[in-house]
Structure formats: structure tokens, C-alpha cells
Amino acid sequence: MSEDAECAEIRELIPEIAAGVAAGDERARALAHLGDCHDCRHELAVTADLVDEMLTLAPAEEPPAGFESRVMARLAPEAKVRRAPGRVRALRRRPTRASTRAAAWLAATAAAAGLAAGAVWWQTAQDRELAASYRHTLDVAHGRGLSAAPLMSGLGAEQGTVFAYQGEPSWLYVTFRAAPQPGLYDACLVTKDGRRFALRPFEAGHNAYAWGSTIKVDVREIGTIEFARSGETVMSARF
Amino acid sequence: MHGVWSLSDESLLAGMASRDADAATAFVRRYQARVFGLALTIVGSRSVAEDVAQEAFVRAWRHAESYDPRKGRVPAWLLTITRNLAIDALRMRGELPTDPFLLMGSLVSQEGASDSSLDYDDRDNLRRALLALPPEQARAIALSVFYGLTGKEIAAVEEIPLGTAKTRIRRGLGKLREVLGVRDE
Numbered sequence: 001m002s003e004d005a006e007c008a009e010i011r012e013l014i015p016e017i018a019a020g021v022a023a024g025d026e027r028a029r030a031l032a033h034l035g036d037c038h039d040c041r042h043e044l045a046v047t048a049d050l051v052d053e054m055l056t057l058a059p060a061e062e063p064p065a066g067f068e069s070r071v072m073a074r075l076a077p078e079a080k081v082r083r084a085p086g087r088v089r090a091l092r093r094r095p096t097r098a099s100t101r102a103a104a105w106l107a108a109t110a111a112a113a114g115l116a117a118g119a120v121w122w123q124t125a126q127d128r129e130l131a132a133s134y135r136h137t138l139d140v141a142h143g144r145g146l147s148a149a150p151l152m153s154g155l156g157a158e159q160g161t162v163f164a165y166q167g168e169p170s171w172l173y174v175t176f177r178a179a180p181q182p183g184l185y186d187a188c189l190v191t192k193d194g195r196r197f198a199l200r201p202f203e204a205g206h207n208a209y210a211w212g213s214t215i216k217v218d219v220r221e222i223g224t225i226e227f228a229r230s231g232e233t234v235m236s237a238r239f
Numbered sequence: 240m241h242g243v244w245s246l247s248d249e250s251l252l253a254g255m256a257s258r259d260a261d262a263a264t265a266f267v268r269r270y271q272a273r274v275f276g277l278a279l280t281i282v283g284s285r286s287v288a289e290d291v292a293q294e295a296f297v298r299a300w301r302h303a304e305s306y307d308p309r310k311g312r313v314p315a316w317l318l319t320i321t322r323n324l325a326i327d328a329l330r331m332r333g334e335l336p337t338d339p340f341l342l343m344g345s346l347v348s349q350e351g352a353s354d355s356s357l358d359y360d361d362r363d364n365l366r367r368a369l370l371a372l373p374p375e376q377a378r379a380i381a382l383s384v385f386y387g388l389t390g391k392e393i394a395a396v397e398e399i400p401l402g403t404a405k406t407r408i409r410r411g412l413g414k415l416r417e418v419l420g421v422r423d424e
């Protein structure tokens with residue numbers, strides 16, 4: 001590809017890169033080009049500045065009363081404050097009214113995401129228990145987010161739901177609509193910028209309806225979750 | 240504590256990086272209306288916007304050390320964090336709370352921020368240019384910049400070809416850039 005043609009192709013991608021929404025592979029391709037191309041770098045910088053300016057156009061709005069106190073309550077456990085010696089270590093983050101409400105909101109939105117994905121498992125008693133456990137987990141562990149994506153077969157049929165939890169630790173949990181074909185599946189997390197992380201393999205028996213693994217990346221970085229058999233991806237979920 | 244109120248944004252972030260609660264208080268007070276306002280603009284719900292805004296300040300506190308002034312000003316950095324969290328909240332909810340064209344309208348009908356890097360005339364011109372955009376371009380830009388949709392997702396939402404979605408964003412942004420005195424070569 002000539003330099004001009006490559007620049008033209010990258011310029012097509014720049015609005016999405018500036019807005020932070022470009023797909024991982026496109027972003028990686030653009031970044032490789034931008035390293036050597038001053039003009040395209042300038043183009044990206046100008047477009048990114050414009051996006052920044054648009055964000056500042058949003059009208060200011062005073063938050064609800066007590067907002068500042070609630071934020072400071074969340075920061076307090078990590079702040080340097082004068083406390084009696086030996087007490088700092090004993091202090092643990094406690095759920096504030098706001099964080100409890102946030103957890104409830106996260107649980108509710110996670111439930112909505114599951115329903116939006118058409119997850120039939122929601123109708124079963126076993127999985128209602130599972131949903132309840134998610135709410136409980138967020139509440140107890142001060143989880144920061146729970147996201148979900150449909151798990152699809154190579155033929156486009158929905159096989160289940162992948163849940164991604166942002167917390168300490170962060171983890172994935174998959175519920176299958178029907179037990180997958182028995183066997184060993186290699187599981188892999190691919191980030192939006194193309195990095196691949198092998199996850200705990202999934203050894204599917206005849207009654208395996210769920211699988212889980214801890215993850216080491218921020219949930220927001222997840223691009224896809226892939227399950228492969230004999231080197232061939234047979235199920236994947238796109239976040 | 241009185242001293243911190245007059246400190247620059249960068250100094251407050253430096254204070255936050257060293258876990259100074261007073262610096263954090265001043266920072267929150269300085270930006271809470273802007274952060275909450277942007278969150279509310281995107282998510283359309285005061286309770287969700289508060290959760291987003293709280294989390295934005297927690298992230299700013301935790302990542303203050305990694306703020307690099309060469310990569311942008313503090314308001315842009317903080318508002319980008321806010322925007323990303325608001326988009327995450329929207330994705331969990333799976334729906335857009337406000338028609339994107341109406342969202343763009345809210346940007347041009349209200350008094351703007353004082354923490355922009357633009358002077359008043361440029362900001363006013365930017366508002367006028369937003370108002371003058373063809374509705375389909377304004378919608379595409381709102382979907383991308385405020386709702387975090389990719390070109391592919393915009394094409395699906397608007398039921399248009401991918402190339403058309405990308406063209407609308409590119410042309411719309413091009414027009415906005417012109418009013419800021421930056422033109423395509």
C-alpha cells in the first residue's frame with residue numbers, strides 16, 4: 001500500500017480513535033502508522049482536542065446534596081489522615097449509602113443486560129439463585145461492575161451468557177443454556193487492543209452448565225472471550 | 240486547608256497522588272458540577288449520574304499519579320474518565336436514555352463550561368456549528384462521542400451502511416473543526 005493510500009485509510013479511522021471507540025485491531029493498525037506519520041498524528045491530535053471540547057460543552061449541574069461527603073467517604077480509607085497509631089490498618093472500606101445504592105444499581109443493570117440478551121436461564125430457579133448471589137457478591141465485595149455478553153457458537157446460535165465482574169479479584173462466569181459437547185475447551189480472553197490471555201481451561205462433562213475463571217485485566221478492556229477445541233474457536237462472546 | 244483552593248489543577252492532582260485528602264476535597268468541589276453534568280447528559284438519570292460521578296472522582300484519585308500534562312489538560316482528562324464510565328453504565332443498561340439529536344441540542348442551549356481551552360468566541364462558534372450540522376451528522380457524532388458507539392454500531396442503530404455512518408461522523412467533525420480554525424489540508 002502506498003503512503004498516501006495508507007494515510008487515507010488511517011484518516012478514516014481517526015474519528016473513532018479520537019472518540020475512544022475504535023475496535024482493537026483498527027486501533028493497533030492506526031497506532032503503528034501514527035508512529036511514523038507526522039501528518040496523521042497531527043490529524044488525530046486535532047480531532048481528539050475537538051472531542052475533548054465537546055465534552056466540556058455539557059451543561060454543569062450541581063449534584064445531589066451530600067455528594068462531596070459521599071465521594072470523600074470513599075476516598076478516606078486511602079487518604080493520609082491523622083489517626084491514632086495502629087488504627088489505620090484496622091479501618092476497612094465500609095459500604096456507604098451511595099455505594100450500596102451503586103451496588104443495587106449495578107445488580108439491576110446486570111439483570112437487565114442478561115434479560116436483554118434473551119437469557120432463558122433467568123427463568124430457572126437454580127439461576128435465580130445465581131442472580132441473587134451476584135447481587136450479594138456486589139454488595140459484600142464492593143464490586144465495581146458487572147457486565148454481560150451473549151456467548152455465540154460459530155454458526156451464530158446463542159449458547160449462554162458470559163458475565164464479567166470488576167472487583168478484587170475480577171472474574172468471568174459463563175452459564176450455558178445447554179451442556180456443551182463434552183471435552184476440553186481452551187479459554188482465551190482477547191483485549192480490545194488485541195492482547196491474548198489464556199484462562200483456566202474448561203473441562204466439560206455431560207452436566208457442565210457453567211464455567212468460571214479469574215482475570216487479570218480490567219473488564220473494560222475485554223474485547224472477546226473465546227472457547228476453542230483442538231485449536232478451533234467454537235464459541236465466543238463479544239463485549 | 241485554605242491554601243489548596245487557589246492551587247492549580249495540576250497541583251491538586253499532585254496532592255491527590257500523595258494521598259492528600261484536602262487536595263481531593265478541593266478537586267471534587269471544583270469539578271463536581273462539571274462531572275455530574277456530563278454524566279447526567281449521557282445517562283439521563285440523576286441517581287445513575289451520581290454513581291458515575293462518584294466513581295469518576297475515585298478513579299481520578301487512584302490514577303492521579305499517572306496523569307500526564309503533556310497528553311491533555313486536567314478537565315479533559317477528568318471528563319474523559321467520566322464519559323467512559325457513563326458509557327459503561329449505558330452499555331449495562333442496554334439502551335440510550337436520550338435521543339442523540341436531543342443530546343446535541345442540550346449542548347448548544349445551555350451556558351457552557353469555564354474550563355475549556357477555547358476562548359468565548361470559539362466556544363460560541365462551536366455551539367453554532369453544532370446547531371448547524373445536518374441532523375444525521377449530529378446524531379452520528381453524539382452516538383460516537385457521547386454514547387461510545389463504534390461506526391459499526393452506529394450503522395446498526397441508524398440502519399445505514401457502515402461507510403455512510405463513518406462518513407457522517409467524519410464530515411460532521413470536519414465542519415466543527417473548521418469553526419475552530421483548523422482545516423483539512
